[in-house]
Amino acid sequence: MAIDLVTRREWGAREPRGSYGRLNSTKGVKVHYTGGQVSPDIVNDHAKCVAMVKSIQNHHMDGNGWIDVGYSMLVCPHRKVFEGRGPHNLPAANGPGLNSGHYAVLGLVGNAGLTQPTDGILNGILDAIEYLRDKGGAGKEIKGHRDGYSTDCPGGPLYAWVKKGAPRPGDGGGPQEPQPSPAFPGRVLKYPPVxxxxxxxxxxxxxxxxxxxxxxxxxxxxxxxxxxxxxxxxxxxxxxxxxxxxxxxxxxxxxxx
Structure with missing residues:
Protein backbone atom coordinates (compact mmCIF):
# COMPACT_ATOMS: atom_id res chain seq x y z
CA MET A 1 0.00 0.00 0.00
CA ALA A 2 1.26 3.49 -0.81
CA ILE A 3 1.80 5.78 2.15
CA ASP A 4 -1.27 7.83 3.11
CA LEU A 5 0.68 11.03 3.67
CA VAL A 6 -0.85 14.10 5.28
CA THR A 7 1.34 17.02 4.30
CA ARG A 8 2.11 19.88 6.65
CA ARG A 9 -0.14 22.14 4.62
CA GLU A 10 -2.97 19.64 4.82
CA TRP A 11 -2.87 19.33 8.60
CA GLY A 12 -2.30 23.05 9.14
CA ALA A 13 1.22 22.99 10.55
CA ARG A 14 2.79 26.17 11.83
CA GLU A 15 5.87 27.37 10.00
CA PRO A 16 9.15 26.46 11.72
CA ARG A 17 10.92 29.27 13.54
CA GLY A 18 14.26 28.53 11.97
CA SER A 19 16.20 26.23 9.68
CA TYR A 20 16.53 22.52 10.37
CA GLY A 21 19.85 20.76 10.61
CA ARG A 22 20.33 18.58 7.55
CA LEU A 23 20.80 14.82 7.38
CA ASN A 24 22.11 12.85 4.43
CA SER A 25 21.20 9.52 6.01
CA THR A 26 20.59 7.86 9.38
CA LYS A 27 21.14 4.45 10.99
CA GLY A 28 17.38 4.01 10.98
CA VAL A 29 14.32 5.16 12.91
CA LYS A 30 13.37 5.45 16.57
CA VAL A 31 9.74 4.87 17.53
CA HIS A 32 8.00 7.15 20.07
CA TYR A 33 4.72 7.55 21.92
CA THR A 34 3.22 10.68 23.44
CA GLY A 35 4.08 9.93 27.06
CA GLY A 36 0.71 11.31 28.19
CA GLN A 37 -2.95 10.42 28.01
CA VAL A 38 -4.43 9.77 24.59
CA SER A 39 -8.19 9.68 24.30
CA PRO A 40 -9.51 6.44 22.78
CA ASP A 41 -12.00 8.67 20.95
CA ILE A 42 -9.40 9.40 18.26
CA VAL A 43 -9.88 5.87 16.91
CA ASN A 44 -13.34 6.84 15.65
CA ASP A 45 -12.77 10.52 14.91
CA HIS A 46 -9.91 11.49 12.62
CA ALA A 47 -10.52 15.21 13.26
CA LYS A 48 -9.33 14.56 16.81
CA CYS A 49 -6.13 13.04 15.44
CA VAL A 50 -5.46 16.24 13.50
CA ALA A 51 -6.17 18.34 16.60
CA MET A 52 -3.79 16.18 18.62
CA VAL A 53 -0.97 16.54 16.09
CA LYS A 54 -1.44 20.31 16.19
CA SER A 55 -1.35 20.30 19.99
CA ILE A 56 1.89 18.31 19.96
CA GLN A 57 3.47 20.86 17.64
CA ASN A 58 2.27 23.70 19.87
CA HIS A 59 3.71 22.01 22.95
CA HIS A 60 7.07 21.44 21.29
CA MET A 61 7.32 24.99 19.98
CA ASP A 62 5.75 26.92 22.87
CA GLY A 63 6.58 24.60 25.75
CA ASN A 64 9.93 23.09 24.78
CA GLY A 65 11.10 26.11 22.80
CA TRP A 66 11.93 24.02 19.75
CA ILE A 67 11.76 25.48 16.25
CA ASP A 68 9.08 22.97 15.23
CA VAL A 69 7.44 19.68 16.15
CA GLY A 70 10.22 17.33 17.18
CA TYR A 71 9.20 14.26 15.17
CA SER A 72 9.99 13.38 11.58
CA MET A 73 6.57 11.80 11.07
CA LEU A 74 3.48 11.19 13.23
CA VAL A 75 1.03 8.31 12.77
CA CYS A 76 -2.61 8.01 13.79
CA PRO A 77 -4.96 4.99 14.15
CA HIS A 78 -6.34 5.57 10.65
CA ARG A 79 -2.98 4.66 9.08
CA LYS A 80 -2.43 8.26 8.10
CA VAL A 81 1.14 9.52 8.29
CA PHE A 82 1.49 13.19 9.19
CA GLU A 83 4.51 15.00 7.83
CA GLY A 84 6.52 16.44 10.71
CA ARG A 85 10.04 17.62 9.99
CA GLY A 86 10.21 15.08 7.19
CA PRO A 87 13.16 13.37 5.49
CA HIS A 88 16.67 14.82 5.52
CA ASN A 89 15.77 17.16 8.42
CA LEU A 90 17.24 16.71 11.90
CA PRO A 91 14.55 15.70 14.44
CA ALA A 92 14.57 16.92 18.04
CA ALA A 93 12.72 14.16 19.88
CA ASN A 94 15.41 11.50 20.31
CA GLY A 95 17.38 13.37 22.96
CA PRO A 96 20.51 15.55 23.04
CA GLY A 97 23.28 14.13 20.89
CA LEU A 98 21.04 11.37 19.54
CA ASN A 99 19.03 13.10 16.84
CA SER A 100 21.48 12.70 13.99
CA GLY A 101 21.54 8.92 14.32
CA HIS A 102 17.85 8.17 13.72
CA TYR A 103 14.69 9.73 12.43
CA ALA A 104 11.85 9.98 14.98
CA VAL A 105 8.40 8.51 14.27
CA LEU A 106 5.54 8.98 16.74
CA GLY A 107 2.59 6.62 17.12
CA LEU A 108 -0.45 8.33 18.66
CA VAL A 109 -0.66 6.17 21.77
CA GLY A 110 0.14 7.18 25.32
CA ASN A 111 0.67 5.92 28.85
CA ALA A 112 -3.05 6.23 29.64
CA GLY A 113 -6.27 5.95 27.65
CA LEU A 114 -5.23 4.56 24.28
CA THR A 115 -2.10 2.59 25.20
CA GLN A 116 -2.32 -0.37 22.81
CA PRO A 117 -1.31 0.52 19.24
CA THR A 118 -3.93 -0.40 16.65
CA ASP A 119 -3.06 -2.22 13.45
CA GLY A 120 -3.52 1.10 11.67
CA ILE A 121 -0.86 2.70 13.85
CA LEU A 122 1.59 -0.18 13.41
CA ASN A 123 1.10 -0.27 9.65
CA GLY A 124 1.37 3.51 9.49
CA ILE A 125 4.65 3.48 11.43
CA LEU A 126 6.03 0.95 8.96
CA ASP A 127 4.73 3.03 6.06
CA ALA A 128 6.55 6.03 7.54
CA ILE A 129 9.74 4.01 7.96
CA GLU A 130 9.61 2.83 4.34
CA TYR A 131 9.04 6.42 3.25
CA LEU A 132 12.04 7.65 5.27
CA ARG A 133 14.19 4.90 3.81
CA ASP A 134 13.10 5.78 0.29
CA LYS A 135 13.18 9.57 0.59
CA GLY A 136 15.59 10.22 3.46
CA GLY A 137 18.28 7.56 3.45
CA ALA A 138 17.12 5.91 6.69
CA GLY A 139 19.00 2.73 7.50
CA LYS A 140 17.62 -0.61 8.62
CA GLU A 141 17.52 -0.06 12.39
CA ILE A 142 14.13 0.19 14.10
CA LYS A 143 14.57 1.05 17.76
CA GLY A 144 12.57 2.53 20.59
CA HIS A 145 13.26 5.95 22.08
CA ARG A 146 14.37 4.24 25.30
CA ASP A 147 17.16 2.41 23.47
CA GLY A 148 19.19 5.59 23.47
CA TYR A 149 17.66 7.80 26.15
CA SER A 150 16.48 7.19 29.73
CA THR A 151 12.71 7.19 29.24
CA ASP A 152 9.68 4.88 29.22
CA CYS A 153 9.01 5.86 25.60
CA PRO A 154 7.56 4.29 23.45
CA GLY A 155 5.64 2.52 26.22
CA GLY A 156 5.32 -1.19 26.97
CA PRO A 157 3.06 -2.39 24.14
CA LEU A 158 4.73 -0.41 21.37
CA TYR A 159 8.22 -1.26 22.59
CA ALA A 160 7.36 -4.97 22.75
CA TRP A 161 6.38 -4.75 19.09
CA VAL A 162 9.67 -3.03 18.25
CA LYS A 163 11.62 -5.75 20.10
CA LYS A 164 9.79 -8.42 18.07
CA GLY A 165 11.25 -6.88 14.94
CA ALA A 166 8.35 -4.54 14.12
CA PRO A 167 6.34 -7.09 12.09
CA ARG A 168 3.46 -6.09 9.88
CA PRO A 169 0.22 -6.93 11.73
CA GLY A 170 -0.84 -10.43 10.81
CA ASP A 171 2.50 -11.73 9.58
CA GLY A 172 3.36 -13.35 12.91
CA GLY A 173 6.74 -11.69 13.13
CA GLY A 174 8.52 -14.64 11.52
CA PRO A 175 10.67 -14.69 8.40
CA GLN A 176 8.70 -13.43 5.45
CA GLU A 177 8.19 -15.65 2.43
CA PRO A 178 9.19 -14.28 -0.95
CA GLN A 179 6.34 -12.22 -2.31
CA PRO A 180 4.49 -13.69 -5.29
CA SER A 181 4.07 -11.60 -8.38
CA PRO A 182 1.11 -9.23 -8.02
CA ALA A 183 -1.46 -9.58 -10.75
CA PHE A 184 -0.41 -7.91 -13.99
CA PRO A 185 -2.26 -4.57 -14.08
CA GLY A 186 -3.58 -5.21 -17.56
CA ARG A 187 -1.95 -2.20 -19.13
CA VAL A 188 1.57 -1.90 -20.49
CA LEU A 189 3.63 0.64 -18.59
CA LYS A 190 5.52 2.59 -21.17
CA TYR A 191 7.16 5.91 -21.98
CA PRO A 192 5.98 8.10 -23.53
CA PRO A 193 3.56 9.07 -22.21
CA VAL A 194 4.43 9.30 -18.53
Whole structure:
Protein backbone atom coordinates (compact mmCIF):
# COMPACT_ATOMS: atom_id res chain seq x y z
CA MET A 1 0.00 0.00 0.00
CA ALA A 2 1.26 3.49 -0.81
CA ILE A 3 1.80 5.78 2.15
CA ASP A 4 -1.27 7.83 3.11
CA LEU A 5 0.68 11.03 3.67
CA VAL A 6 -0.85 14.10 5.28
CA THR A 7 1.34 17.02 4.30
CA ARG A 8 2.11 19.88 6.65
CA ARG A 9 -0.14 22.14 4.62
CA GLU A 10 -2.97 19.64 4.82
CA TRP A 11 -2.87 19.33 8.60
CA GLY A 12 -2.30 23.05 9.14
CA ALA A 13 1.22 22.99 10.55
CA ARG A 14 2.79 26.17 11.83
CA GLU A 15 5.87 27.37 10.00
CA PRO A 16 9.15 26.46 11.72
CA ARG A 17 10.92 29.27 13.54
CA GLY A 18 14.26 28.53 11.97
CA SER A 19 16.20 26.23 9.68
CA TYR A 20 16.53 22.52 10.37
CA GLY A 21 19.85 20.76 10.61
CA ARG A 22 20.33 18.58 7.55
CA LEU A 23 20.80 14.82 7.38
CA ASN A 24 22.11 12.85 4.43
CA SER A 25 21.20 9.52 6.01
CA THR A 26 20.59 7.86 9.38
CA LYS A 27 21.14 4.45 10.99
CA GLY A 28 17.38 4.01 10.98
CA VAL A 29 14.32 5.16 12.91
CA LYS A 30 13.37 5.45 16.57
CA VAL A 31 9.74 4.87 17.53
CA HIS A 32 8.00 7.15 20.07
CA TYR A 33 4.72 7.55 21.92
CA THR A 34 3.22 10.68 23.44
CA GLY A 35 4.08 9.93 27.06
CA GLY A 36 0.71 11.31 28.19
CA GLN A 37 -2.95 10.42 28.01
CA VAL A 38 -4.43 9.77 24.59
CA SER A 39 -8.19 9.68 24.30
CA PRO A 40 -9.51 6.44 22.78
CA ASP A 41 -12.00 8.67 20.95
CA ILE A 42 -9.40 9.40 18.26
CA VAL A 43 -9.88 5.87 16.91
CA ASN A 44 -13.34 6.84 15.65
CA ASP A 45 -12.77 10.52 14.91
CA HIS A 46 -9.91 11.49 12.62
CA ALA A 47 -10.52 15.21 13.26
CA LYS A 48 -9.33 14.56 16.81
CA CYS A 49 -6.13 13.04 15.44
CA VAL A 50 -5.46 16.24 13.50
CA ALA A 51 -6.17 18.34 16.60
CA MET A 52 -3.79 16.18 18.62
CA VAL A 53 -0.97 16.54 16.09
CA LYS A 54 -1.44 20.31 16.19
CA SER A 55 -1.35 20.30 19.99
CA ILE A 56 1.89 18.31 19.96
CA GLN A 57 3.47 20.86 17.64
CA ASN A 58 2.27 23.70 19.87
CA HIS A 59 3.71 22.01 22.95
CA HIS A 60 7.07 21.44 21.29
CA MET A 61 7.32 24.99 19.98
CA ASP A 62 5.75 26.92 22.87
CA GLY A 63 6.58 24.60 25.75
CA ASN A 64 9.93 23.09 24.78
CA GLY A 65 11.10 26.11 22.80
CA TRP A 66 11.93 24.02 19.75
CA ILE A 67 11.76 25.48 16.25
CA ASP A 68 9.08 22.97 15.23
CA VAL A 69 7.44 19.68 16.15
CA GLY A 70 10.22 17.33 17.18
CA TYR A 71 9.20 14.26 15.17
CA SER A 72 9.99 13.38 11.58
CA MET A 73 6.57 11.80 11.07
CA LEU A 74 3.48 11.19 13.23
CA VAL A 75 1.03 8.31 12.77
CA CYS A 76 -2.61 8.01 13.79
CA PRO A 77 -4.96 4.99 14.15
CA HIS A 78 -6.34 5.57 10.65
CA ARG A 79 -2.98 4.66 9.08
CA LYS A 80 -2.43 8.26 8.10
CA VAL A 81 1.14 9.52 8.29
CA PHE A 82 1.49 13.19 9.19
CA GLU A 83 4.51 15.00 7.83
CA GLY A 84 6.52 16.44 10.71
CA ARG A 85 10.04 17.62 9.99
CA GLY A 86 10.21 15.08 7.19
CA PRO A 87 13.16 13.37 5.49
CA HIS A 88 16.67 14.82 5.52
CA ASN A 89 15.77 17.16 8.42
CA LEU A 90 17.24 16.71 11.90
CA PRO A 91 14.55 15.70 14.44
CA ALA A 92 14.57 16.92 18.04
CA ALA A 93 12.72 14.16 19.88
CA ASN A 94 15.41 11.50 20.31
CA GLY A 95 17.38 13.37 22.96
CA PRO A 96 20.51 15.55 23.04
CA GLY A 97 23.28 14.13 20.89
CA LEU A 98 21.04 11.37 19.54
CA ASN A 99 19.03 13.10 16.84
CA SER A 100 21.48 12.70 13.99
CA GLY A 101 21.54 8.92 14.32
CA HIS A 102 17.85 8.17 13.72
CA TYR A 103 14.69 9.73 12.43
CA ALA A 104 11.85 9.98 14.98
CA VAL A 105 8.40 8.51 14.27
CA LEU A 106 5.54 8.98 16.74
CA GLY A 107 2.59 6.62 17.12
CA LEU A 108 -0.45 8.33 18.66
CA VAL A 109 -0.66 6.17 21.77
CA GLY A 110 0.14 7.18 25.32
CA ASN A 111 0.67 5.92 28.85
CA ALA A 112 -3.05 6.23 29.64
CA GLY A 113 -6.27 5.95 27.65
CA LEU A 114 -5.23 4.56 24.28
CA THR A 115 -2.10 2.59 25.20
CA GLN A 116 -2.32 -0.37 22.81
CA PRO A 117 -1.31 0.52 19.24
CA THR A 118 -3.93 -0.40 16.65
CA ASP A 119 -3.06 -2.22 13.45
CA GLY A 120 -3.52 1.10 11.67
CA ILE A 121 -0.86 2.70 13.85
CA LEU A 122 1.59 -0.18 13.41
CA ASN A 123 1.10 -0.27 9.65
CA GLY A 124 1.37 3.51 9.49
CA ILE A 125 4.65 3.48 11.43
CA LEU A 126 6.03 0.95 8.96
CA ASP A 127 4.73 3.03 6.06
CA ALA A 128 6.55 6.03 7.54
CA ILE A 129 9.74 4.01 7.96
CA GLU A 130 9.61 2.83 4.34
CA TYR A 131 9.04 6.42 3.25
CA LEU A 132 12.04 7.65 5.27
CA ARG A 133 14.19 4.90 3.81
CA ASP A 134 13.10 5.78 0.29
CA LYS A 135 13.18 9.57 0.59
CA GLY A 136 15.59 10.22 3.46
CA GLY A 137 18.28 7.56 3.45
CA ALA A 138 17.12 5.91 6.69
CA GLY A 139 19.00 2.73 7.50
CA LYS A 140 17.62 -0.61 8.62
CA GLU A 141 17.52 -0.06 12.39
CA ILE A 142 14.13 0.19 14.10
CA LYS A 143 14.57 1.05 17.76
CA GLY A 144 12.57 2.53 20.59
CA HIS A 145 13.26 5.95 22.08
CA ARG A 146 14.37 4.24 25.30
CA ASP A 147 17.16 2.41 23.47
CA GLY A 148 19.19 5.59 23.47
CA TYR A 149 17.66 7.80 26.15
CA SER A 150 16.48 7.19 29.73
CA THR A 151 12.71 7.19 29.24
CA ASP A 152 9.68 4.88 29.22
CA CYS A 153 9.01 5.86 25.60
CA PRO A 154 7.56 4.29 23.45
CA GLY A 155 5.64 2.52 26.22
CA GLY A 156 5.32 -1.19 26.97
CA PRO A 157 3.06 -2.39 24.14
CA LEU A 158 4.73 -0.41 21.37
CA TYR A 159 8.22 -1.26 22.59
CA ALA A 160 7.36 -4.97 22.75
CA TRP A 161 6.38 -4.75 19.09
CA VAL A 162 9.67 -3.03 18.25
CA LYS A 163 11.62 -5.75 20.10
CA LYS A 164 9.79 -8.42 18.07
CA GLY A 165 11.25 -6.88 14.94
CA ALA A 166 8.35 -4.54 14.12
CA PRO A 167 6.34 -7.09 12.09
CA ARG A 168 3.46 -6.09 9.88
CA PRO A 169 0.22 -6.93 11.73
CA GLY A 170 -0.84 -10.43 10.81
CA ASP A 171 2.50 -11.73 9.58
CA GLY A 172 3.36 -13.35 12.91
CA GLY A 173 6.74 -11.69 13.13
CA GLY A 174 8.52 -14.64 11.52
CA PRO A 175 10.67 -14.69 8.40
CA GLN A 176 8.70 -13.43 5.45
CA GLU A 177 8.19 -15.65 2.43
CA PRO A 178 9.19 -14.28 -0.95
CA GLN A 179 6.34 -12.22 -2.31
CA PRO A 180 4.49 -13.69 -5.29
CA SER A 181 4.07 -11.60 -8.38
CA PRO A 182 1.11 -9.23 -8.02
CA ALA A 183 -1.46 -9.58 -10.75
CA PHE A 184 -0.41 -7.91 -13.99
CA PRO A 185 -2.26 -4.57 -14.08
CA GLY A 186 -3.58 -5.21 -17.56
CA ARG A 187 -1.95 -2.20 -19.13
CA VAL A 188 1.57 -1.90 -20.49
CA LEU A 189 3.63 0.64 -18.59
CA LYS A 190 5.52 2.59 -21.17
CA TYR A 191 7.16 5.91 -21.98
CA PRO A 192 5.98 8.10 -23.53
CA PRO A 193 3.56 9.07 -22.21
CA VAL A 194 4.43 9.30 -18.53
CA UNK A 195 1.94 7.04 -16.77
CA UNK A 196 1.15 7.24 -13.08
CA UNK A 197 -0.58 4.94 -10.66
CA UNK A 198 -0.14 2.39 -7.90
CA UNK A 199 0.81 -0.37 -10.35
CA UNK A 200 3.73 1.78 -11.55
CA UNK A 201 4.83 2.33 -7.96
CA UNK A 202 4.50 -1.38 -7.19
CA UNK A 203 6.83 -2.28 -10.05
CA UNK A 204 9.29 0.48 -9.12
CA UNK A 205 9.45 -0.73 -5.52
CA UNK A 206 10.18 -4.27 -6.67
CA UNK A 207 12.99 -3.08 -8.92
CA UNK A 208 14.44 -1.06 -6.02
CA UNK A 209 14.29 -4.22 -3.89
CA UNK A 210 16.25 -6.01 -6.62
CA UNK A 211 18.98 -3.36 -6.37
CA UNK A 212 18.14 -0.95 -9.17
CA UNK A 213 18.47 2.77 -8.53
CA UNK A 214 14.93 3.98 -9.09
CA UNK A 215 12.55 6.26 -7.20
CA UNK A 216 9.20 4.70 -6.33
CA UNK A 217 7.34 7.86 -7.32
CA UNK A 218 4.52 6.26 -9.31
CA UNK A 219 5.60 8.02 -12.52
CA UNK A 220 6.78 5.90 -15.44
CA UNK A 221 9.33 8.31 -16.82
CA UNK A 222 12.69 8.15 -18.57
CA UNK A 223 14.56 6.57 -15.62
CA UNK A 224 11.93 3.84 -15.32
CA UNK A 225 12.32 3.11 -19.02
CA UNK A 226 16.12 2.89 -18.64
CA UNK A 227 15.81 0.41 -15.78
CA UNK A 228 13.23 -1.58 -17.69
CA UNK A 229 15.45 -1.85 -20.77
CA UNK A 230 18.45 -2.94 -18.73
CA UNK A 231 16.38 -5.50 -16.85
CA UNK A 232 14.88 -6.89 -20.05
CA UNK A 233 18.37 -7.25 -21.52
CA UNK A 234 19.55 -9.03 -18.37
CA UNK A 235 16.64 -11.50 -18.54
CA UNK A 236 16.80 -12.13 -22.27
CA UNK A 237 13.47 -10.45 -22.95
CA UNK A 238 12.68 -8.19 -25.91
CA UNK A 239 14.26 -4.84 -25.05
CA UNK A 240 11.35 -2.43 -25.44
CA UNK A 241 11.54 -0.23 -22.34
CA UNK A 242 7.89 -1.05 -21.66
CA UNK A 243 6.73 -3.22 -18.77
CA UNK A 244 4.55 -5.84 -20.46
CA UNK A 245 3.24 -9.01 -18.84
CA UNK A 246 6.46 -10.99 -19.37
CA UNK A 247 8.60 -8.21 -17.87
CA UNK A 248 6.20 -7.74 -14.97
CA UNK A 249 6.23 -11.44 -14.08
CA UNK A 250 10.01 -11.70 -14.46
CA UNK A 251 10.39 -8.88 -11.95
CA UNK A 252 9.13 -11.23 -9.21
CA UNK A 253 10.38 -14.58 -10.56
CA UNK A 254 13.55 -14.83 -8.49
CA UNK A 255 13.80 -14.28 -4.72
CA UNK A 256 15.16 -10.89 -3.69
CA UNK A 257 18.35 -11.31 -1.67
Missing amino acids: MSGEDVRTWQRQMRARGWSLDADGLYGERSREVCRAFQKEKGLPVTGAVDRATWEASWKEPVT
